[in-house]
Amino acid sequence: MAGSPVHHDVAACARAWQTLRMAHARVAERLEEDLERECGLALNEFDVLLYLRSHPDAETRISDLLNAVTLSQPALSRLVARLEARGLVVRSEAHHDARATAVCLTDAGAELIDRAIEVHAAAVHETLTGKLSDAEQAALLQLLSQIGA
């Protein structure tokens, strides 16, 4: 402790981060397992389909999806290509911009994401919300929001 110029309690920092990491990992692992097993979807794929499901009327472009996913643009391009190859979405030219690509859910994609939403909620409930009272949930959300803000 002596030599270093600043030291905001290294041990406390490590502990806080480990705890957050562990909690996140628990939920994420279960969620990814369930989505993969039940729907053959990765988390990022789920996010993309969910975004499309939530914006049924708007013309969704790759760049719109980019805001909904923590992913690089090339990675997103390929992800959409994979979804298209599976028949879950279709790509087409955007209306007023020939550079852009419009992405649209197919019927099969809509069906799948609806099932996936149920799977998602069940997994989150069992690993996260189900372990906390309503008051605890509210408190946790409040605290996490301060960090994520």
Place this chain on the structure above:
Amino acid sequence: MAGSPVHHDVAACARAWQTLRMAHARVAERLEEDLERECGLALNEFDVLLYLRSHPDAETRISDLLNAVTLSQPALSRLVARLEARGLVVRSEAHHDARATAVCLTDAGAELIDRAIEVHAAAVHETLTGKLSDAEQAALLQLLSQIGA
């Protein structure tokens, strides 16, 4: 809400998970950036070096490290190989088991992890613990522990 057999408030589940995910992402992103930039280390590599630093006397085997990292055994084998190629650790035969590989920090590795620990703590402090009062930190840890348990 009507048709589905069970429904533990899909919206609340989604919100809770998104918040946890966002908070985790904020900290992780910053942490990964700093460790990479300052020390050239990925998070998993940091974890391995930290474990070795924390167990200086014991003979550490690949299988021991496996418990300290969220990584498959093959991935860990390769990670250790990369660290060895960079001169941060050395692999040698374990004492009483010719199947096992003992992994040991080099001086360069020890120096690097010591710097990395500082970087780590600073990043976590700025993105996590620094944003909360002591009481809030305690409350957060308590809640997250319930999830991670």
Place this chain on the structure above:
DNA sequence: GATATATACATGCGCATGCATCTATCAAGC
């Protein structure tokens, strides 16, 4: 309206990961 720059997306490439499998060694049972 021709040139220059910015934007939207796709592709080449290298890297880290996981799964399945392989090799080498240990431990038991006979």
Place this chain on the structure above:
DNA sequence: GCTTGATAGATGCATGCGCATGTATATATC
């Protein structure tokens, strides 16, 4: 001592990612 099964770790292979770059289109400047 030899066979059988378990264990430690390494390697082949396929997948998804990010970075750098390429191509096509749009927009701004002259």
